[in-house]
Amino acid sequence: MKIYVPLDSAAIALGADDVASAITAYAKARGMDIEIVRNGSRGMVWLEPLVEIETDGTRRAFGPVAPADVPALMEGTLDSLGPVEDIPFFARQTRLTFARCGLIDPHSLDDYTTHGGLSGLKHALTMSGAEMVETVTASGLRGRGGAGFPTGIKWETVRKAQANQKYIVCNADEGDSGTFADRMLMEGDPYSLIEGMVIAGLAVGATRGYIYMRSEYPIAIRVLRDAIEIARRKGLIGDDILGSGKAFDLDLRVGAGAYVCGEETALLNSLEGKRGTVRAKPPLPALEGFMGQPTVVNNVISLATIPVIFEKGAAYYATHGIGRSKGTVTLQLAGNIKHGGLFESGFGMTVGEAINDIGGGTASGRPVKAAQIGGPLGAYLHPDQFDTRVCYEEMDQAGGLIGHAGVTVFDDSADMGALAQFAMEFCAIESCGKCTPCRIGAVRGVETVQRIRTGDKAAVGLLEDLCETMRDGSLCALGGFTPYPVLSALNGWPEDFGLAKQEAAQ
Numbered sequence: 162m163k164i165y166v167p168l169d170s171a172a173i174a175l176g177a178d179d180v181a182s183a184i185t186a187y188a189k190a191r192g193m194d195i196e197i198v199r200n201g202s203r204g205m206v207w208l209e210p211l212v213e214i215e216t217d218g219t220r221r222a223f224g225p226v227a228p229a230d231v232p233a234l235m236e237g238t239l240d241s242l243g244p245v246e247d248i249p250f251f252a253r254q255t256r257l258t259f260a261r262c263g264l265i266d267p268h269s270l271d272d273y274t275t276h277g278g279l280s281g282l283k284h285a286l287t288m289s290g291a292e293m294v295e296t297v298t299a300s301g302l303r304g305r306g307g308a309g310f311p312t313g314i315k316w317e318t319v320r321k322a323q324a325n326q327k328y329i330v331c332n333a334d335e336g337d338s339g340t341f342a343d344r345m346l347m348e349g350d351p352y353s354l355i356e357g358m359v360i361a362g363l364a365v366g367a368t369r370g371y372i373y374m375r376s377e378y379p380i381a382i383r384v385l386r387d388a389i390e391i392a393r394r395k396g397l398i399g400d401d402i403l404g405s406g407k408a409f410d411l412d413l414r415v416g417a418g419a420y421v422c423g424e425e426t427a428l429l430n431s432l433e434g435k436r437g438t439v440r441a442k443p444p445l446p447a448l449e450g451f452m453g454q455p456t457v458v459n460n461v462i463s464l465a466t467i468p469v470i471f472e473k474g475a476a477y478y479a480t481h482g483i484g485r486s487k488g489t490v491t492l493q494l495a496g497n498i499k500h501g502g503l504f505e506s507g508f509g510m511t512v513g514e515a516i517n518d519i520g521g522g523t524a525s526g527r528p529v530k531a532a533q534i535g536g537p538l539g540a541y542l543h544p545d546q547f548d549t550r551v552c553y554e555e556m557d558q559a560g561g562l563i564g565h566a567g568v569t570v571f572d573d574s575a576d577m578g579a580l581a582q583f584a585m586e587f588c589a590i591e592s593c594g595k596c597t598p599c600r601i602g603a604v605r606g607v608e609t610v611q612r613i614r615t616g617d618k619a620a621v622g623l624l625e626d627l628c629e630t631m632r633d634g635s636l637c638a639l640g641g642f643t644p645y646p647v648l649s650a651l652n653g654w655p656e657d658f659g660l661a662k663q664e665a666a667q
Contacts, residue, residue, distance in 0.1 A: 162195045165213040165220065167263070169202035169348050170380050171341065176227060177210035183228040184212075187235050201349015203245055203263035204503035211245075219244060250500055250519065255481060257473075257489050258466045259505050262349035267384050270391050273352040279397070281471030285360045286405050293364035294320055297467065299475035301487025306332055306423075306460030307535070307564045307638065309553050315457060318447040319365040322455035327367035329358050329411070330451055330458045332428055333374040333381075336420040337536025339495035340567035342503055343461035347374070347381040350465070351388035352397075355411070357464035359402060360471060361457055362409035370411035371451070373428050376418050386413055420591040424637045425458040427593060438593040439637045460565075462491055482508035486552035494520045496533075496569035513547030516570055527572035531653070535564025537587050538642035540649035541577065560649060562642070577654035582610040584646040588639060599640025602631040606647065613651075613658050621660070624651070 166181040167173075181197055188195045203211060203222075211224035212234065222242040223234055233239035245251055245263075256262075265272040273279070285293055298313025319327060331354065335343040347354060358370045374382060389411065392398045400408045419437045421427045426440035429451050450456025466488065470478045479487045486508035492515055494501050499521030516522065516532055523529055531541045534551075540561035542549065549559045556563050571580075585606035594600045606627055612620040628644035635641040651658060 162193070163198060163215040164195055165198045165200045165215070167202045167210060168199035168267070168380060168384070169209070169263075170344060170378070171206050172202055172209040172211070173380065175206075175209045175225065179228050180210045180212060180226050180231065183231040184235065187231050191235075193235070198266050200265065201263045201267050202345055202503075203251060204259065204345065204505075205248065205250055205500070206502040207500050208242070208248075213245065222248065250502070250504070253519065254505050255489055255507050256505050257469045257478070257481070258353070258462060258491065259346065259350070259503065260469075261353065262346055265350065267349050267351055268387055268391070270352060270388075270395055270397070273350070277472060278352055278468070279356060279403070281468035282356050282360055282397075282403065284471045285363055286403065286407070290320055290364050290366060293360065293471075296470060296475045297364070300470045300478040301482070301485065302463065302466060302470065302478070303487070303553070304460055305462035305466070305491070305565065307562075309563065312459065312463055315447055315459070316361065316365050318445070319367070319455045319457050322448055324455050326369070326452075326454050327365055328451045328454060328456040329361045329365070329367045329370035329409075329464075330425075330429065330432065330456055331358060331370070331372040331461060331464055332423065332425060332458055333372050333378075333461050334416055334423040334428060335375060335378075335461070335565070336423045337538075337565050337567050339533075339569040340493050340536055340565045341495075342491045342493050342565070344378050344381050345503055346461060346465055347378070347385050351385045352392065353465040353468055354385075354461055355388060355392050355397065357467035358411055359398060359409050360467050361459065361464060363402075363407060365455075365457055367455075367457065368408050368410070370409065371432060372411065372413045373422070373432055374413060374415055376415050382413065382415060389413060419593070421593045421637070421639055424639065427637070428458070429456070436593075438595045439639075441636060483550070483552055484508075484554055486554065490551055490563065490566050492519075492551065493565075493567045494570070495567060497523045497525055497572050498568075498570040499524045508552040509550050511548050511550050512542055512568070513544075515551065515568055516547065520568075520570065523570060523572040525572050525574075527574065529570060530573040530575050531571045531577065531650075533569045533571070533646065534567070535562045535645075536567045537584065538562075538638060538645060539564050539567070540645040541580070541653060542649070543653040560645070562645065577650040577657040578610070578614045578659075579657075581647045581650035581658075582607060582614070584643055584650075585610055588643040592639060596634070596636040596640065598631045598634035599636070599643075602627055602635075602640060603643060606631070606643070610647070610658075613660070616659060618660060621651070
């Protein structure tokens with residue numbers, strides 16, 4: 162009997178280690194022959210720990226499982242959810258980037274290849290660098306870390322740059338509250354990230370890569386370090402990639418936890434051993450990045466999607482999504498939501514569908530008041546805007562952004578004035594201090610929001626002017642995007658600031 166118990170951080174926080182220990186003890190006491198596989202998460206956090214038992218080639222799911230449920234689980238009397246693929250939340254997904262997450266043993270390269278891994282790399286090895294970049298461009302893939310910049314354009318810039326050394330840097334500093342897609346993938350399918358970085362290196366002529374990960378992810382750090390060592394031993398990385406004679410090697414570096422190091426130039430400074438402050442651009446990292454050399458900086462999801470594109474083809478990937486928003490988006494449903502977790506689907510689902518149909522509405526059972534899309538710098542969308550489709554164009558028209566695709570839900574007990582103040586406080590605390598609009602503006606922003614909330618209506622205009630200065634004058638998105646949550650809260654829920662609607666709109 163093969164039993165899958167997730168090693169994912171969310172599952173462990175909910176007791177997965179205790180469940181695994183209880184299963185081991187029960188089997189030992191009764192002389193049962195079992196194999197426990199610590200897989201990644203399937204992404205349905207409200208069902209964690211989600212245990213799967215494989216018999217006769219079928220994996221049946223049980224969850225959430227507590228240690229007290231183990232006797233019934235092992236005796237076959239615990240109610241099953243059926244095959245994972247039949248659970249409605251999972252069945253409605255289009256899993257491309259996360260197809261193997263939770264399915265395979267993340268430590269096993271053989272398991273990875275059995276389920277299609279390395280097919281993309283083997284195809285890429287038959288192509289020239291220009292052909293590889295053209296494939297990425299034709300797929301329509303855009304950065305999944307926040308900015309949404311076309312990946313192919315960035316790669317082509319680095320490919321054409323003249324230098325003796327080029328680099329691939331993976332931005333795994335997933336700092337947005339309510340987001341966990343990067344962590345979930347690195348814990349559940351680390352070889353997809355490694356394979357994507359190797360393909361990127363081959364495409365642009367880079368022979369070295371670095372993964373910059375946040376220190377708050379100890380399990381992901383351990384899994385990824387193990388995967389890198391196995392990949393090196395098996396010839397996936399090193400001086401002779403899969404016997405091709407081509408070289409690419411990579412290492413993992415762990416940051417100290419600064420939110421601003423999720424910005425690519427601050428990340429590069431930190432990676433070089435410097436203080437994590439934002440660099441002025443130009444020069445762009447694509448031309449002068451890590452150690453002053455041409456560098457591709459991509460997010461975990463972007464790089465882990467590359468093998469899919471090379472395995473299935475650019476045209477196949479581009480058939481998913483709508484408009485210029487090609488492929489799939491990995492929505493991370495969090496906050497006050499009944500069915501929290503990761504949902505991968507083609508771009509185009511409405512915000513309302515994601516929250517109410519997929520997420521099941523609020524966990525509290527109260528009406529939804531707001532949803533913040535894109536992390537702590539994302540705009541708060543009012544229920545009147547829930548018909549907005551999750552794609553770059555419509556989110557921009559709605560005054561929001563997709564960012565890393567986090568969806569944080571709030572019910573009608575939320576105080577939007579307090580949340581707007583928190584946005585300014587967050588910016589003030591996390592600012593690297595490099596530019597005045599962010600360093601000083603956020604501090605003044607906290608004070609100005611407080612003034613409005615305590616009855617100073619004249620401060621509304623001052624807050625709007627301050628937000629304009631931060632948006633237009635900040636060196637990076639931390640100061641530049643903080644106005645999104647602040648002004649969306651002010652304009653959408655003026656009553657939470659002690660204002661009438663017309664006072665907020667003046």
